[in-house]
Amino acid sequence: GQQLNQSPQSMFIQEGEDVSMNCTSSSIFNTWLWYKQDPGEGPVLLIALYKAGELTSNGRLTAQFGITRKDSFLNISASIPSDVGIYFCAGSQPGDNYGQNFVFGPGTRLSVLP
């Protein structure tokens, strides 16, 4: 079935640094969603992208839907300790509209060092 890959798998950064992570697939996706998950909690939606090339910001977060529709990146500027968590991308594919079967990537684990 369709798969999403995320890189890096994990990253350690200093507080204040900018972060960039991405999500790629060999298949085309219609929608890209970025979620953050804190330990013991459910994924929280950060940014949703619906059109190829779309660039969307949410505070210090910026995400883009790749032109090829096979990738997306998420940037976090000026990281702070509460940015720690696992960041998941999720996508839905063309033709998968009724059930909206979102596929999740394996996640990028972010650690922020003070």
Added chain:
Amino acid sequence: EPEVTQTPSHQVTQMGQEVILRCVPISNHLYFYWYRQILGQKVEFLVSFYNNEISEKSEIFDDQFSVERPDGSNFTLKIRSTKLEDSAMYFCASSESVGDDSPLHFGNGTRLTVT
């Protein structure tokens, strides 16, 4: 802000027992989902539900699983005879519609431990 709520937050059960996980989706949402996450792994789709019937299900969602919307607010996942490998976080999600502009909103999950 409206949210998806799940109960219980943690359920411990013995192998072979039946469990029911409960969810209250966001009130104006029409599409409901169950996902699961085995510890340390990615979130996996189980099933989607619309208009009182299953829309789509994954190969994980076999005959031991069932879903129901017993009333106007609850959405449940039943596991008929639990196995050790069913231990995971189970997340309920809902969306207003499908297609563009309708992302999934997740609850905080139920941690199921099968002993």
